[in-house]
Amino acid sequence: MSRDRREWKTRDREREGSGTVPGMSRRTFISGALAAGAAAIGHGLIPGISIIDLAYGAESFSFAWISDTHLYPKTLNTRFVEKAERAINDVKNMKPAPDFLIFGGDLAQLGDPKELQLGAELLDQISIKKHFIPGEHDWYLDMGETWGKMFGKPPWTFDHKGIRFIGLDTVSRGPDYWTAKKMTPAERMGHMATLDGSVAGPWAGLGPEQLQWMAATLSNWPKDKPVIVFSHNPLYEYYPPWNFWVRDWRQVHEILRPYQHVTNIHGHTHQVLYNEIGSMRSIGMLATSWTWPYPPEGVPVLTIPMVRVDPGDQFDGVGWGKINVPSSGKVAYEYMMWRKDVYAQSQVDSGTGDNDNQVLSPRVADRP
Amino acid sequence: MNSQRFRTLIILAVAVVFVMSLPVVTQQAQAHKAKHSPEQLKAFEDLFMEQVRIGDLLFHGDAATEKKMGTNLSKTGMACAMCHPFASDTHPYEFPKFQEQINKFSTLRDMINWCIEKPNEGEKLDPDSDAMKALEAYIYWSNRGSKLAPGTH
Numbered sequence: 338m339s340r341d342r343r344e345w346k347t348r349d350r351e352r353e354g355s356g357t358v359p360g361m362s363r364r365t366f367i368s369g370a371l372a373a374g375a376a377a378i379g380h381g382l383i384p385g386i387s388i389i390d391l392a393y394g395a396e397s398f399s400f401a402w403i404s405d406t407h408l409y410p411k412t413l414n415t416r417f418v419e420k421a422e423r424a425i426n427d428v429k430n431m432k433p434a435p436d437f438l439i440f441g442g443d444l445a446q447l448g449d450p451k452e453l454q455l456g457a458e459l460l461d462q463i464s465i466k467k468h469f470i471p472g473e474h475d476w477y478l479d480m481g482e483t484w485g486k487m488f489g490k491p492p493w494t495f496d497h498k499g500i501r502f503i504g505l506d507t508v509s510r511g512p513d514y515w516t517a518k519k520m521t522p523a524e525r526m527g528h529m530a531t532l533d534g535s536v537a538g539p540w541a542g543l544g545p546e547q548l549q550w551m552a553a554t555l556s557n558w559p560k561d562k563p564v565i566v567f568s569h570n571p572l573y574e575y576y577p578p579w580n581f582w583v584r585d586w587r588q589v590h591e592i593l594r595p596y597q598h599v600t601n602i603h604g605h606t607h608q609v610l611y612n613e614i615g616s617m618r619s620i621g622m623l624a625t626s627w628t629w630p631y632p633p634e635g636v637p638v639l640t641i642p643m644v645r646v647d648p649g650d651q652f653d654g655v656g657w658g659k660i661n662v663p664s665s666g667k668v669a670y671e672y673m674m675w676r677k678d679v680y681a682q683s684q685v686d687s688g689t690g691d692n693d694n695q696v697l698s699p700r701v702a703d704r705p
Numbered sequence: 706m707n708s709q710r711f712r713t714l715i716i717l718a719v720a721v722v723f724v725m726s727l728p729v730v731t732q733q734a735q736a737h738k739a740k741h742s743p744e745q746l747k748a749f750e751d752l753f754m755e756q757v758r759i760g761d762l763l764f765h766g767d768a769a770t771e772k773k774m775g776t777n778l779s780k781t782g783m784a785c786a787m788c789h790p791f792a793s794d795t796h797p798y799e800f801p802k803f804q805e806q807i808n809k810f811s812t813l814r815d816m817i818n819w820c821i822e823k824p825n826e827g828e829k830l831d832p833d834s835d836a837m838k839a840l841e842a843y844i845y846w847s848n849r850g851s852k853l854a855p856g857t858h
Binding site: 409413414416446531532533534578579627628629630632633647648649651685691694695696697698699700701702703 | 754757758761762765767781782783786787788789790791792793794796798806820823824846847848849850851852854858
């Protein structure tokens with residue numbers, strides 16, 4: 338039996354309410370049951386709810402996440418603009434209003450100042466406090482110059498209602514693949530903007546200085562109080578060929594390990610994604626622009642796959658995220674996907690349904 | 706020799722000449738008359754991989770290759786690889802099959818053209834064009850480790 342089929346059997350048992358299964362925590366069991374229940378009830382805009390323990394939150398509040406808008410200039414592509422606008426309108430209409438918005442990177446597609454400016458103008462419609470972390474698409478045309486001027490440079494940290502928040506830069510420290518080859522800025526950006534390209538290499542990472550900064554930032558924070566870390570890339574090794582990781586994830590985990598309630602919320606993967614490693618929960622958020630398929634291997638066992646997306650509907654499979662922090666200390670994250678069913682109910686309708694019989698090879702045309 | 710016999714001999718002679726001339730006329734339609742040499746196999750592979758490379762570049766929206774091939778695969782900035790990194794989820798091994806959004810029994814080439822026209826808003830390809838064959842070569846090559854499963858979904 339393939340790994341995927343084993344997982345589906347596991348998930349079937351989980352949904353039937355037969356209790357937890359080996360390798361599945363109670364927390365994830367709650368998560369899965371709620372997700373399936375919510376989908377069945379058909380909440381429309383709020384279909385997927387998962388809950389994770391995050392004790393000691395002093396006061397209830399919520400915040401919103403938008404990422405991966407990948408804006409081109411309006412003259413080239415209006416679809417991505419329409420989808421970003423829809424997410425922004427949804428956030429504007431949240432009642433009660435969220436305390437703040439996190440923008441999780443890849444505002445632009447090719448780092449063009451026009452694209453970044455367009456994104457800034459769209460996001461200006463949201464009046465609540467906004468915090469920004471960059472994606473690789475925002476950075477590699479001018480090495481973050483425009484981004485820094487417009488949105489400031491991470492890392493950053495702040496405390497809010499009993500939680501320490503950290504925003505990381507996982508994109509700016511890629512290996513220099515452009516100088517020796519005398520690439521133009523546009524060529525450098527083009528390679529970085531190709532998810533399955535090999536030229537930019539393992540570009541995702543924090544780097545030694547930022548690791549030290551994170552350790553120092555957390556050093557005065559009690560180990561039993563919650564920490565939420567925002568990053569563009571996932572902070573574990575998911576699928577390195579597409580930089581679905583940070584290359585120094587081991588050092589990241591070393592620093593975070595003593596803290597009992599760590600949640601990483603990340604973008605870049607454009608898909609429903611959940612993992613737990615030690616005391617760290619990791620939640621992958623949706624893009625507003627388009628979905629990435631699940632890679633042929635490495636999908637965390639704790640992830641309940643999202644539905645297979647309809648490529649004929651530009652609003653399918655994409656959306657934004659809402660994170661509720663009630664005073665009870667449980668944090669609930671909601672995939673605000675613009676469709677009724679978020680999670681696949683069977684393998685054939687799953688975003689990983691093809692993985693069973695899908696053996697892929699890296700591309701050839703960008704090899705020397 | 707009577708005339709009937711003479712006519713038969715003439716017909717036979719013409720037939721022999723015709724048959725002997727066939728290897729010249731239809732030379733390119735024949736194969737496997739001689740053992741393949743390593744050089745010949747290398748040439749076949751090189752030819753195939755060149756098509757894979759062209760398809761890879763088209764699949765990734767390379768402007769120079771598009772110009773060279775005379776294609777306009779996207780008007781939105783979207784490239785095939787943006788939804789299909791490593792040609793994932795193209796599942797060429799499932800074709801031919803009933804394809805829901807096309808609402809007919811479809812080939813991989815039909816599906817490639819649907820993606821060009823709908824999500825990419827580009828200009829569809831002649832199914833027998835060089836660009837289509839190159840795209841097909843890249844997609845098949847990328848998925849060559851998968852099992853054939855025609856008709857599945």
